[in-house]
Amino acid sequence: MAANKWAVGDYVTGTFVVASIEQKQGTRGGPFLAGKLQNKHGVIPFKRWNATLYDDGTSAGGVSKGSVVYVNASVDAYEGVLQLIVQGWEIAVEGTYSEADLIPHSPIESDVLWSEMLSHIERIGDAGLREWLSAFVGDRQKAIRQAPAAIAMHHAYAGGLMEHINGLCRAAEQIALVYDVALDILIAGCVLHDIGKIFELESFPSLDYTPIGNLVGHICCGISEVSKSMLAWNGTVKVAKQYGVDKDNRLDRVEVPQHTRYHIMHIIASHHGLAEHGAARPPATLEAMIFHHLDMIDSRAWMFTQHIAADQSGGEFTSLHRGLDARLWKRAGGEEEGGDAD
Numbered sequence: 001m002a003a004n005k006w007a008v009g010d011y012v013t014g015t016f017v018v019a020s021i022e023q024k025q026g027t028r029g030g031p032f033l034a035g036k037l038q039n040k041h042g043v044i045p046f047k048r049w050n051a052t053l054y055d056d057g058t059s060a061g062g063v064s065k066g067s068v069v070y071v072n073a074s075v076d077a078y079e080g081v082l083q084l085i086v087q088g089w090e091i092a093v094e095g096t097y098s099e100a101d102l103i104p105h106s107p108i109e110s111d112v113l114w115s116e117m118l119s120h121i122e123r124i125g126d127a128g129l130r131e132w133l134s135a136f137v138g139d140r141q142k143a144i145r146q147a148p149a150a151i152a153m154h155h156a157y158a159g160g161l162m163e164h165i166n167g168l169c170r171a172a173e174q175i176a177l178v179y180d181v182a183l184d185i186l187i188a189g190c191v192l193h194d195i196g197k198i199f200e201l202e203s204f205p206s207l208d209y210t211p212i213g214n215l216v217g218h219i220c221c222g223i224s225e226v227s228k229s230m231l232a233w234n235g236t237v238k239v240a241k242q243y244g245v246d247k248d249n250r251l252d253r254v255e256v257p258q259h260t261r262y263h264i265m266h267i268i269a270s271h272h273g274l275a276e277h278g279a280a281r282p283p284a285t286l287e288a289m290i291f292h293h294l295d296m297i298d299s300r301a302w303m304f305t306q307h308i309a310a311d312q313s314g315g316e317f318t319s320l321h322r323g324l325d326a327r328l329w330k331r332a333g334g335e336e337e338g339g340d341a342d
Contacts, residue, residue, distance in 0.1 A: 012075060013070070013071065014039065014071060017066065018066060018206070019037060023052055031050075032050060034048075041104065043156070047086065068097060069089040070090055070091075073086045079313070080311050080319025106155070106157055106159030106160055106162070108159065113159055114145060116162075117169070118137075121133050129184055129256055145162065147198045148161060148207055149163070150299075151207050158203050165190055168291075168298050186291060193291065194218060200216075219268060219271075223280075234256060237255045263285065267287065270288045271283075271288070300324065303323060
């Protein structure tokens with residue numbers, strides 16, 4: 001929520017989505033509500049003292065997870081993280097808000113992200129893979145533009161998937177200057193490793209998992225979608241060449257080799273690295289191993305920069321980042337004036 005430029009003690013009014021809500025028991029008092037509120041700037045924790053949830057999951061006034069509410073609150077901080085202390089809220093009247101104002105977005109314009117992603121795809125040398133991948137993302141443009149890369153850990157906003165893809169592509173193009181890897185496969189892996197997120201996650205009314213996301217997950221969805229699409233593409237190429245059918249210029253198309261399909265499916269299956277982290281298989285190719293580490297670097301780099309930028313704790317180190325299990329050093333870029341004594 002850094003874009004709001006709030007500070008402790010500020011008073012806030014505005015429209016939010018209740019992204020999560022639960023009842024907790026105070027150590028010195030009665031029950032209270034805690035969770036997260038969301039608008040276009042991001043997600044911020046909230047508390048509402050002396051409040052409860054009914055058995056149906058609603059609080060007073062019918063507020064529940066997914067509700068669009070008009071909020072009156074003060075800004076506080078807990079363990080270095082800003083939060084809202086809600087004094088009052090009510091269900092917002094339809095027509096007084098727009099969906100775009102309630103969904104967190106990448107700070108980079110969607111058209112810029114999309115154009116950059118296409119430019120990386122155009123660098124793929126294998127004609128069949130390049131043309132298939134261009135068509136694949138083009139057919140899913142709306143979903144890809146809207147998709148977050150995650151619920152909370154990194155790039156957790158609309159456009160986050162493209163932002164993550166582009167960071168990975170830039171890194172892959174640099175690492176290919178150092179190691180003898182198949183850059184075409186790496187670029188395709190960058191674009192496709194999380195393509196299942198367009199099925200797994202939704203952005204509105206709040207960032208959340210879909211039913212298929214909970215039941216199957218993005219890795220299985222991604223493998224299925226990519227394999228099905230490649231096989232369909234190859235099928236149309238074969239038919240066009242066999243019968244001389246030139247509908248949609250299919251005679252100019254090139255098949256995607258089976259080994260390429262297998263390799264990209266493997267990168268999707270293995271990009272989490274270890275089974276305990278969600279990987280379906282461990283990396284079994286140089287490209288898959290390198291991609292796994294690039295994926296970790298890009299997501300963790302985002303987590304580092306965002307946590308340091310949002311930290312309100314003061315001092316030399318941030319509050320504890322639970323995902324990284326560390327208090328981050330704010331002055332890593334240089335010593336304090338005078339430096340340390342030897």
